[in-house]
Amino acid sequence: MMDGLIVKGGYVYDPLNGVKGDKMDVFLSGGKVVEEIRGRDAKTIDASGKVVMPGGVDLHSHIAGSKINIGRLLRPEDHRKDVVPKTKYTRSGVGYSCPSTFVTGYRYAQMGYTSVMEAAMPPLGARHVHEELNDIPILDKAGFPLFGNNHFTLKYVKEGDMEGLKAFIAWLLRATRGYAVKIVNPGGVENWKWGRNVGGLDDLVYNYEVSPRQIVTSLARANEELGLPHTIHLHCNNLGVPGNYETTIETMDAVKGIRPAEGRSTNVHVVHAQFNALDGENWMNVRSGASKLAKYVNANENVTLDMGQAIFTDTTTMTGDGPWQFRLHNMTGNKWVNSDVEMEAGAGVVPYTFKKDNPANAIQWAIGLELALIVYDPWRVYMTTDHPNGGPMIYYPKVISWLMSRKARTDAMLEMNNSVMRRTTLANIYREYDFSELATVTRAATAKVLGLDHKGHLGTGADADVSVYDLDPTTWRPSMYDELEKAFARAAYTIKGGEVVVKDGEVVATPLGATHWVKPEVPEALEAELMKDLEAEFRDHYTIQLSNYPVEDAYLPTGRMMTAEGRWR
């Protein structure tokens, strides 16, 4: 596969390099994008009349580990409607909202995605996450360990020990082979271990007497001082609570003054913002808070968002937010799994159906799109469904059609509860993404904010991850949204590391992609002090030995390590 591949004559969208639909060739060799290929041995792919983009990069999805596996276990009825037979090249499995690992890799690749981040890794279960990641073919991946309710985080925040906190973050990223600092309902999940929650940024965590505000700002500062490739990845407090857009704005505002790491202008990524942009007092009078949230984002450069777009279908919600999942269980009466993790985290899983005739669901549907369309900078708002929380990722092509076609949105709105007209601003929004903006919110900007410098673009030296879609962008018009959806559902070609893995929408090769992780540097003295603390705490409060905690090399057959040089005092 390494002898070269030329993607010839397509309309190339490479926003990071300022290429906006120019007709050009892309040369791939040795797993990288190269300037040119000499000689005649290179294979050629005819991309003329087609859209060419860097491989898709999803920065927030639930694809591996205990949470999604609970979802799979919980939902045989979900699997039965979407079975996947084995083929000459691929393993069998099941799809829909909780796809099996193999199918997860295939389906993302079929849509032209080549990198996907697992957004919530319980540190104690990190081995499990990596075992599943190794069973997800094709994609490059990474896992984000949970920090927001971790005992050590709370302890160092309480003690005001920033250097200790930084050393701990560095150690945990290394121990779990993790990539970014994930925070879920800071403080709320620890309180959930007593059956409670927090109600806002200045509530207190039992026994620790620290507030979510302190947790978030401390972790954000530590993250930036460590110089990690990605910002904190934050699931805010009060998710799913009408009126929560205020908490979300307050949270973004709390970290505003924190100096971003070298080479980045943002310091917080707020995940699946749709669930955190509700206005109103209760579910009866809930309305969209998207415009207010988007207005804040437009005025403050430190923030990025992803949509968490809702899809009208039966899906499976799964978050590290245990108290929220119990609340959702009580609201719906649907079956409920709670899963607490000692010293560190929690999780919950509840099936959920977004319905068109449900006024609140129609509003939620609109909020995701409002956020994507009112935030004017596509470098700071990204396309996700928070798979599978807002809906299964197989619906990405539909989301694309809503972003790029007002007609697609209008046609959809006509079918749903009219709350979408009365309690959101979506009907008044005329903006339609162009292909460059689409490429930005699905690969270029996500790769950039993740700090994956070799992803999301087609400049020389980038990873040879390319997707080709069978659609002529010069003749396409927004009214043709069905064709758009079709083209983006089944890539004409997906190329991963220089190898064709999907052809005409079918998987034809299944190499194992890389798992990215970060190993930040820590001053020796601090590390030694941390180890003393860890040893004592593990002996007294964990149920496994400290020596058995760090994930071994055996779990990273294709590990790709990054380093980070921090600022220390």
Added chain:
Amino acid sequence: MVEHFDVVCPFCGCLCDDLEITVEGGEITGVKNACAISRSKFMNHGQNRLGLAVDGKEASLEGAIEEAAAVLAGAKRPLVYGLSSTDCGAIGRAVELAEVLGGVVDNTSSVCHGPTILALQQVGESKTTLGEVKNRADLVVFWGSNPTEAHMRHLIRYSAMPKGMYVPEGRKGRHIVAVDVRETRMARAADEFIKVDQGGDFELLLALRAAVRGVKLKAESVSGVPAESIAGLAGRMKAAKVGIVFFGLGLTQSEGRHMNIDAAVGLVEELNHHTKFLLSPMRGHFNVAGANSVTTWQTGYPYAVDFARGYPRYNPGEYTSVDLLAKGEADAAIIIASDPAATFPAEAVRHLAKIPVVTLDQKLTPTTMLSRVTIPIATAGVEAEGTAYRMDGVPLRLKKVLEPEEGLLPDEEVLEAIIGRVKTIKGEVE
């Protein structure tokens, strides 16, 4: 002399990871921190080892693999079974083998905590890793389970004795209740023993749930338990800071089966409206949780998975091993790290004895004795590394403390070789 520290015990679902093993001259000579069962497993590791054989005659590894592949590839309804006492890598290969064969893969949970999973699929569960019990639980209920004899260090490491973050007094800080049909050793170790009539768990659980809801029971007693005791326990559960129910086969394999667990989950759900309450199955074999986990992430289903149509289908009661065998459906089987001939109902075993069986195991067992092909393997957690999942889902790395005898491969590698041969026979290799 080599000493290995923090060794993970490959025996029960407790997966204790603090063992110290001493190896001298290629033999295990010392085991520290282990329970009696674990100690015996390590110290007697070399005894009753299985030999490589085809039709009772000594064979080469290649010969045995060839015959195994031929037997399986030639079958119409091959069964792949066992898997709870091996590592996750082997489990993944077993699933792949079943897929390549178009057969059924099933694991031992179909005869132990299968009903637990059926209940979960119906109503969910409220679970935790064991450290939460150690750190917070002030009320611990053992229902139809007897860790004093089956999970010998459970009480010491996780559930009764340990001093935790918010239970600094250890045992004294916890009220322990045992619910069982007879006074077991666990019942004697508990602060309170509730004797329930045989087959009466479901009713008792429902009565408890009603009492938690504030319903005043009209009956004087339910399943042999006086109404005052029920009200007392319900009150104690509501008043707990953090409570947990550990349940075992006394609940899953008695009258009512998955409905018992359904009722237990319902009770715990109800309690979460008042306080924090959890429940946890006492999983038996050291990696039965891993068998469910791997099978689920690869196929969507935890056990009883049929690949006859080229994609996974799930139907406990139809694709479960006991049923496939008892109905005479399976016409060949490969058994990995398990002993169904000793544990299955007679009807199922009779059929197993009639069909060609391939067995991968470390030791002689009733199953190996009725097998056409026996392949000894390097024991996971003693002679081979790998991953195992504790009963609460915590994944740990098994250690290799001993070099296997020459020629012995881990389950995973033997299965890989069989898959390779089966693919060749079926013409799936170019």
